[in-house]
Amino acid sequence: MNQRKTLPVLVKARWQRRKNARRQELLAAALELFEEKGYASTRLEDVVKRAGVSKGTFYLYFVNKEELFTMVVRENLAEAIEYTRDDIPEFSGHSADLLRCFISGWWQRVSAPRVSSIARLIVAEAGSFPELAAFYNEEVLERSVKLVSNIVARGIAQGHFTSIGPASAAQALLSPILMLMICKSSLYPYNDRAFDPESFIDSFIALILSGLVPRND
Amino acid sequence: MNQRKTLPVLVKARWQRRKNARRQELLAAALELFEEKGYASTRLEDVVKRAGVSKGTFYLYFVNKEELFTMVVRENLAEAIEYTRDDIPEFSGHSADLLRCFISGWWQRVSAPRVSSIARLIVAEAGSFPELAAFYNEEVLERSVKLVSNIVARGIAQGHFTSIGPASAAQALLSPILMLMICKSSLYPYNDRAFDPESFIDSFIALILSGLVPRND
Amino acid sequence: MNQRKTLPVLVKARWQRRKNARRQELLAAALELFEEKGYASTRLEDVVKRAGVSKGTFYLYFVNKEELFTMVVRENLAEAIEYTRDDIPEFSGHSADLLRCFISGWWQRVSAPRVSSIARLIVAEAGSFPELAAFYNEEVLERSVKLVSNIVARGIAQGHFTSIGPASAAQALLSPILMLMICKSSLYPYNDRAFDPESFIDSFIALILSGLVPRND
Amino acid sequence: MNQRKTLPVLVKARWQRRKNARRQELLAAALELFEEKGYASTRLEDVVKRAGVSKGTFYLYFVNKEELFTMVVRENLAEAIEYTRDDIPEFSGHSADLLRCFISGWWQRVSAPRVSSIARLIVAEAGSFPELAAFYNEEVLERSVKLVSNIVARGIAQGHFTSIGPASAAQALLSPILMLMICKSSLYPYNDRAFDPESFIDSFIALILSGLVPRND
DNA sequence: TATGAATGAGCTTTCATTCAT
DNA sequence: AATGAATGAAAGCTCATTCAT
Numbered sequence: 001m002n003q004r005k006t007l008p009v010l011v012k013a014r015w016q017r018r019k020n021a022r023r024q025e026l027l028a029a030a031l032e033l034f035e036e037k038g039y040a041s042t043r044l045e046d047v048v049k050r051a052g053v054s055k056g057t058f059y060l061y062f063v064n065k066e067e068l069f070t071m072v073v074r075e076n077l078a079e080a081i082e083y084t085r086d087d088i089p090e091f092s093g094h095s096a097d098l099l100r101c102f103i104s105g106w107w108q109r110v111s112a113p114r115v116s117s118i119a120r121l122i123v124a125e126a127g128s129f130p131e132l133a134a135f136y137n138e139e140v141l142e143r144s145v146k147l148v149s150n151i152v153a154r155g156i157a158q159g160h161f162t163s164i165g166p167a168s169a170a171q172a173l174l175s176p177i178l179m180l181m182i183c184k185s186s187l188y189p190y191n192d193r194a195f196d197p198e199s200f201i202d203s204f205i206a207l208i209l210s211g212l213v214p215r216n217d
Numbered sequence: 218m219n220q221r222k223t224l225p226v227l228v229k230a231r232w233q234r235r236k237n238a239r240r241q242e243l244l245a246a247a248l249e250l251f252e253e254k255g256y257a258s259t260r261l262e263d264v265v266k267r268a269g270v271s272k273g274t275f276y277l278y279f280v281n282k283e284e285l286f287t288m289v290v291r292e293n294l295a296e297a298i299e300y301t302r303d304d305i306p307e308f309s310g311h312s313a314d315l316l317r318c319f320i321s322g323w324w325q326r327v328s329a330p331r332v333s334s335i336a337r338l339i340v341a342e343a344g345s346f347p348e349l350a351a352f353y354n355e356e357v358l359e360r361s362v363k364l365v366s367n368i369v370a371r372g373i374a375q376g377h378f379t380s381i382g383p384a385s386a387a388q389a390l391l392s393p394i395l396m397l398m399i400c401k402s403s404l405y406p407y408n409d410r411a412f413d414p415e416s417f418i419d420s421f422i423a424l425i426l427s428g429l430v431p432r433n434d
Numbered sequence: 435m436n437q438r439k440t441l442p443v444l445v446k447a448r449w450q451r452r453k454n455a456r457r458q459e460l461l462a463a464a465l466e467l468f469e470e471k472g473y474a475s476t477r478l479e480d481v482v483k484r485a486g487v488s489k490g491t492f493y494l495y496f497v498n499k500e501e502l503f504t505m506v507v508r509e510n511l512a513e514a515i516e517y518t519r520d521d522i523p524e525f526s527g528h529s530a531d532l533l534r535c536f537i538s539g540w541w542q543r544v545s546a547p548r549v550s551s552i553a554r555l556i557v558a559e560a561g562s563f564p565e566l567a568a569f570y571n572e573e574v575l576e577r578s579v580k581l582v583s584n585i586v587a588r589g590i591a592q593g594h595f596t597s598i599g600p601a602s603a604a605q606a607l608l609s610p611i612l613m614l615m616i617c618k619s620s621l622y623p624y625n626d627r628a629f630d631p632e633s634f635i636d637s638f639i640a641l642i643l644s645g646l647v648p649r650n651d
Numbered sequence: 652m653n654q655r656k657t658l659p660v661l662v663k664a665r666w667q668r669r670k671n672a673r674r675q676e677l678l679a680a681a682l683e684l685f686e687e688k689g690y691a692s693t694r695l696e697d698v699v700k701r702a703g704v705s706k707g708t709f710y711l712y713f714v715n716k717e718e719l720f721t722m723v724v725r726e727n728l729a730e731a732i733e734y735t736r737d738d739i740p741e742f743s744g745h746s747a748d749l750l751r752c753f754i755s756g757w758w759q760r761v762s763a764p765r766v767s768s769i770a771r772l773i774v775a776e777a778g779s780f781p782e783l784a785a786f787y788n789e790e791v792l793e794r795s796v797k798l799v800s801n802i803v804a805r806g807i808a809q810g811h812f813t814s815i816g817p818a819s820a821a822q823a824l825l826s827p828i829l830m831l832m833i834c835k836s837s838l839y840p841y842n843d844r845a846f847d848p849e850s851f852i853d854s855f856i857a858l859i860l861s862g863l864v865p866r867n868d
Numbered sequence: 869t870a871t872g873a874a875t876g877a878g879c880t881t882t883c884a885t886t887c888a889t
Numbered sequence: 890a891a892t893g894a895a896t897g898a899a900a901g902c903t904c905a906t907t908c909a910t
């Protein structure tokens with residue numbers, strides 16, 4: 001009795017799981033190829049081949065190539081956006097330590113290939129997908145600036161930081177991270193010189209905290 | 218007699234000039250369109266239409282679309298490379314002033330649309346044109362870092378700057394410029410918030426010179 | 435005991451009814467869509483959606499799309515063919531009245547959407563389905579002509595009609611009906627001018643009975 | 652001197668001639684195939700093969716398949732429309748003779764394959780190309796009715812015809828022609844029975860002039 | 869019996885490239 | 890040197906049909 005009613009539900013649920021998996025496989029394959037060749041040069045045939053499905057199957061999951069790109073971006077952006085949701089952690093020590101800790105932690109997260117390559121993709125395709133560029137501006141860049149601004153403002157309020165415009169300081173603190181994200185998956189792979197982003201970030205923070213001009217104290 | 222000999226030369230010269238002009242018109246048209254739509258989405262038909270020549274003519278000047286892109290990039294990169302040829306100016310004042318002056322001057326030059334948009338193009342098409350990415354790394358990025366390194370090193374030698382690794386300091390000083398170049402022609406056009414690169418550069422230099430942590434002196 | 439035997443029969447009967455209903459639903463949906471978009475432009479997906487069944491189910495009832503079309507036509511042609519089975523009614527009055535009555539009655543029946551739109555469909559798809567065109571010729575047109583011929587022949591025998599070839603007279607009498615059937619579901623829906631088929635048929639019969647040239651009697 | 656100026660003109664003119672020929676070849680090939688298989692079932696590949704050009708060439712002459720169909724129809728409709736431009740000829744005899752002459756002449760013209768098959772095509776594709784159906788209604792059907800109406804009205808005015816509504820008489824007179832046009836290229840090719848449209852038209856006119864009911868005069 | 873996800877051949881359309889003029 | 894009509898390989902997308910469930 002129960003069986004007759006639950007059977008279709010189970011079937012549907014299993015299908016749903018399968019459908020979701022297929023979709024993710026397509027998105028993953030597409031991300032790799034978009035990253036590798038850019039939007040226009042990526043052939044749908046390659047995407048479906050890499051995802052292990054047929055051409056027709058693709059159109060069961062996405063209305064067209066454009067939507068695929070949009071979905072790839074939005075899906076992978078979610079992670080980056082999540083980071084900007086973090087509150088400033090409870091921290092009783094010096095604001096410099098908080099900042100150091102926060103910035104290098106940030107880099108560790110956004111340096112993940114899927115996160116940083118999406119940033120580069122958006123930069124590359126901004127002309128063709130303006131709404132994605134706008135989305136990235138609002139939901140990632142602006143929110144990140146606001147978050148770092150808060151930390152800087154806290155530092156100023158506690159007398160740990162000099163009285164500087166928190167927004168432009170935040171922008172300054174984030175600029176090497178954004179640059180690294182973009183270059184990591186474009187220019188740097190073709191760079192002979194070994195370059196270690198982590199240590200660069202560390203020395204950057206050190207530099208910005210204490211300044212280039214020596215102190216007398 | 219003399220005339221008979223020089224006439225063809227003059228004619229050839231005029232042709233040469235015409236030929237060169239055609240080439241430049243094609244390069245200019247291509248730059249605009251590559252910038253607008255990216256390499257793959259730019260149709261040769263649109264390039265020749267904008268340059269005011271026929272499709273066939275294009276192939277008298279370039280072997281194919283790929284070469285066109287390469288030429289567009291190399292041609293416009295020349296300017297940026299020129300900047301890295303500059304010697305450190307004779308300057309007897311404080312190294313901080315030299316640096317301030319140098320960095321903001323640099324920005325003024327590379328913020329020119331043709332210069333900054335080429336950087337973004339290279340980032341966008343690095344996957345398809347690795348040799349251009351490598352070229353940019355070597356001929357622009359590395360040379361710029363070296364140049365700024367020298368200034369920092371000079372400052373350290375004169376006791377104007379703290380004893381820091383000049384290379385990573387240079388990287389730090391250049392990172393907002395590189396980021397601005399890339400974002401100026403991709404993300405920022407779709408940004409609501411007014412953002413003034415010049416004043417950002419200024420406050421960035423100020424911040425990096427004196428540091429975020431207040432001084433006791 | 436008896437029950438045990440009849441029960442499965444009843445069940446089967448219900449299934450049969452259900453099965454038949456499904457088939458009819460598919461045929462009805464298909465007719466609507468074929469009429470609307472033609473054979474080639476009608477997607478099976480739309481047919482099954484309109485019939486409320488799944489794609490796979492369709493193939494339990496029809497071997498393929500071609501057969502579906504054939505079945506739609508044959509099913510709906512049955513009605514038109516039925517009309518040609520009618521005997522000439524017993525009628526003792528003037529043959530002109532019989533003809534008038536018969537022709538306008540005929541139009542009333544074949545003007546039903548399902549009947550007339552099938553005629554237009556066959557005309558439209560004759561190139562792709564020649565056997566249906568031949569079928570229509572034989573089973574509908576020829577039989578109709580024969581039927582009307584009989585009425586005309588009767589009229590001639592009774593001295594009610596002039597001595598004319600009954601077959602070509604029948605063709606003449608049927609031609610506006612065939613034309614109306616075809617145009618009703620193709621050209622006329624896009625006609626601004628109001629056009630009333632019924633009154634046209636009436637005046638057509640009047641005209642053909644008494645002639646365009648005035649009589650002296 | 653002259654040569655330098657006229658050469659490009661000549662070249663352009665020759666090209667123009669070639670271009671026009673190509674266009675006509677494509678239209679002719681398309682007409683044949685649309686007539687044979689209908690719009691949707693006609694593959695562009697077959698059209699270009701029959702016209703002897705490549706796939707790409709097609710798109711130099713037409714923006715897409717839809718436009719091709721529209722052009723095929725409009726181009727070939729021009730002829731049919733031309734007929735409706737004819738004035739009623741000067742004729743001093745009996746209006747019955749004028750009508751007889753006019754109608755059978757009309758049929759001779761519209762029975763040309765290109766003219767009649769276009770009518771059938773419009774009927775078949777009216778659902779997909781409503782604007783063509785409307786165009787045909789206005790520019791062909793309505794004008795034809797008006798033209799024949801004038802002849803009938805003339806006959807009534809001269810006492811040659813009975814006082815009947817000229818419009819419905821015209822419709823009645825044209826209906827077998829329209830029916831023949833449509834059926835000639837759809838149903839009749841699959842008809843066993845020999846059927847001669849010309850003699851049918853003749854007997855139709857005779858019938859309609861003198862009427863089915865015998866005269867006493 | 870019924871489902872609907874999956875297929876892939878085949879369609880329309882695009883565009884870098886060629887070549888006769 | 891310059892043209893632009895012509896090409897055809899390859900792309901995105903559709904849809905009748907199949908099949909595991």
